[in-house]
Amino acid sequence: MVPQVFGIEHILYLIISTAVGAATLVLIRKYARGERERAIFLRAIALLLLVSILANRFSQVFRYEETRWYCIIPDSFCGMTSLVLALAVLFGKRDNAVLHFSWLLGLFGGISTVVYPTFVSQHHSFFYIPTISGLLHHSFAAILVIALLLLGYIDITYRKWYCVIFGFTAYLTVGAFLMSVFHLSDAFHIVEPLLSGTSLTAWVMAPMYLSAHGLIFAVIEAVRYYRKKAKTAA
Numbered sequence: 001m002v003p004q005v006f007g008i009e010h011i012l013y014l015i016i017s018t019a020v021g022a023a024t025l026v027l028i029r030k031y032a033r034g035e036r037e038r039a040i041f042l043r044a045i046a047l048l049l050l051v052s053i054l055a056n057r058f059s060q061v062f063r064y065e066e067t068r069w070y071c072i073i074p075d076s077f078c079g080m081t082s083l084v085l086a087l088a089v090l091f092g093k094r095d096n097a098v099l100h101f102s103w104l105l106g107l108f109g110g111i112s113t114v115v116y117p118t119f120v121s122q123h124h125s126f127f128y129i130p131t132i133s134g135l136l137h138h139s140f141a142a143i144l145v146i147a148l149l150l151l152g153y154i155d156i157t158y159r160k161w162y163c164v165i166f167g168f169t170a171y172l173t174v175g176a177f178l179m180s181v182f183h184l185s186d187a188f189h190i191v192e193p194l195l196s197g198t199s200l201t202a203w204v205m206a207p208m209y210l211s212a213h214g215l216i217f218a219v220i221e222a223v224r225y226y227r228k229k230a231k232t233a234a
Helices: 008-031 035-061 077-091 097-115 118-122 129-150 158-181 202-233
Strands: none
Touching (some): 035 077, 077 097, 077 158, 097 158, 097 202, 158 202
16 A cells, blocks of 8 residues: 555654654753754754765665666755755854755755655655655754754844845756756756646745745844843833
């Protein structure tokens, strides 16, 4: 029997991954007191994320009759975000530019895909490598972003708005490269919508993504303003 969204396998995965994620965040909050301990926790999660996204990409390389090495390059927003998030935490500095354009994609894409993973029905086994590695890298991406926010490793501010523009443009550039050079029918939803029957191509999602960032910036700056005002009044 083929696994289904909200089938028994998927529900068990949701329960277990949520419990493990929550336990991880509690442990980080409780034991990661110093800068060194926090860095170790974050890099451990980033390493798990890197391993899971590489496993997912390699499973695509050897999935077909002929070896397709170009499949090692992620062709989706979530896949590329998992890769750049992992590398940004493992090798980048705190609050680096990559984190500023990828955190929201990692958080929203990770949670939404784990909750509704349309790809779980691609094989009769739930532990088919493309399936389970896909679920894992989305889960680790969401956990990593929450941990980064929890520990203050990302200072979300409108002053870094340009990171969002450059990051999204870079994704679409990679997508255009894959489509032009390797003749993919689509990459990063440049042509085909995220959900069939909708208009959610990259060109529609781009302004939605920017608007979401703008709203988040506005809320955060408003909270900071009123906190500062209350502190001054006191």
